[in-house]
Amino acid sequence: MQTSYTIAMKYKNLRLPFLALFLTFISSAVLAQNTFKPKKDVLATIKKNFADADIQYKYMAKQFTDGRFPKTYHPDKDQFETSNSGWWCSGFYAGSLLKLYEATKDTALLTQANHNLKGLEKEQFNKTTHDLGFMMYCSFGNANRIEPKPAYKEIIINSAKSLSTRFNPNVGCILSWNSKPDDFLVIIDNMMNLELLFNATKLTGDSSFYKIAVAHANTTIKNHYRPDFSSYHVINYDPKTGAVKEKKTAQGFANESAWARGQSWGLYGFTVTYRETKDKKYLNQAKGIAHFLLSNPNLPADKIPYWDYNANNIPNALRDASAAAIMASALLELCRYVDKKDGQEYFNVGQTIIRNLSSPKYKADLNTNGGFILKHSVGHFPAGTEIDVPLTYADYYFIEAMQRYQEFAQ
Known part of the structure; x- marks a missing residue:
């Protein structure tokens, strides 16, 4: 066939x-x-999670003022933290509201999302960041999917144009972090921004966005990954020659360790790249990453990873709910593209993660946790920031994972 x-x-x-x-x-x-049978109890749990999230996000809306964007909540200080629109996580709040609106049909969530989007619009012209996929596609991409509008389309296209200015053909990658002129820093997270480019080609017919995304993915396979399909966090290139100068892991335990969220970013990013290109090398890359994660002796039985798979104090290391949520969402898409045996494994792990993130250990009580759904994520452990707190992207990908699971029941 x-x-x-x-x-x-x-x-x-x-x-x-x-x-x-x-x-x-x-x-x-x-x-x-490739169809898999969702469990009735998990579907019931998801339904309750969405109802509870509706309440939580209305509670969250009372925690901050216009022009600000939710970032995290510090339970030890009872302190809600926000950012401006230029912070890389600024698009997740509206994205989560839009996805929750899809799940609950509560128009109050849509109204709040649309209000928040207005403060984000100017970032379509921001050429100083590689995170425009997170910022503008998780927000306006969902908005345009739910309520297509010419204005949303234009914002997505302009955002892709801005992101494209950071592409260096000598390196074959999009610049991540601005640094010294003779450095060109690329992080694994950048795989998540390629979906914006793929969408821009669909909207415009301009293949240049697509070609940049593919080049970035190819270079990432070549240089970010070790033979066991674990990933470095940061690669430093020579911007003139494209030669690799340095490989390191800034947010992980050590340069040669496997920072958990970075591994999930890669899994998700290459699953998207396969979906958009149908090139099997990206499917094989995603499968290789999945094998590394799911066969890892340091992956806990509940499938909620430690913040780094090589942290020095396992089993007492902190867990990272965000890494788990991203992994679950990726696996619940990847399971559709592989053979039945692998697909069933991916589906089962995604299901297990949803079950466990829905437990009181990870899911917050109503009107607590600053309004965030999940507890216990880790942002930047070595820097001592966002340690064991809720994070906007943990919620976003948890919501998405639950939506993807529900689709198997339809």
Whole structure:
């Protein structure tokens, strides 16, 4: 039987937008072959989680003023922390509201999301950050999907244009962190921003966005990954030659360790890249990362990772709910693209993570936790920031994972 990939190769000379639409149709037929049976109790738990999240996010809306964006909550100080619109997490709040609106049909959530989006609009022209995918696609991408508007489309396209200015063809990557002129720092997180570029090609027919995303993914496979499919956090390139100068792990335990959230970013990013290209090398990369994670002797039985898979105080190391939520969401998409055996494993782990994040250990009581759904995430452990606190992206990907799980019941 022909797969969507082999069919795509036959039609590789088609213009990209048409090819993308064509592959969407073909891949739908392929995805239909891999169906998994969700558990009734998990579906009931998800329904309750969404109802509770509705209450939580209305409570959260009372914690900050206009023009600010939720960042985290410090339970030891009973202190809610916000950011301006330029912070890399600024798009997750609106994105979570929009996804919760889809789940609950509570129009108050949509109203709040639309209000918050207005303060984010100016970031479409921000060329100083690589995080525009997080900021603008998790927000306006969802908004345009739910209520398509020309203004949303324009914002997405402008954001992709801004992101594209950070691409260096000598390196084959998008610059992550601004640094010295002779350094070119790229972090694994940047794989998450490629979805914005893929979407911009669909919206415009301009293949340059697509080509930048593919180049970045290819370079990341080549240089970010070790033979066991674990990832460094940061690669420092020579911007003139593209040569690798340094490999390190800034937010992890050590340069050669596997920082948990970074591993989840990679898993998610390469799953998206396979979805958008149907190139099997990205599927194989995602499968390799999944194998590293799921067979890792330091992955706890409840599948909620320690903040680093090589932390020095396992089993007493802090867990990272955000790494778990991202991994669950990625696996609940990846399971659709692989054979039945691997797919069932990915589905089961995603299900297990949802179960455990829904437990009182990780899920906050109503009208507590600053309004965030999940507790116990880790931002930047070595820097001593956002340690064992709720984080906006933990909630966002937890909501997304639950939505993806529900889709198997439809």
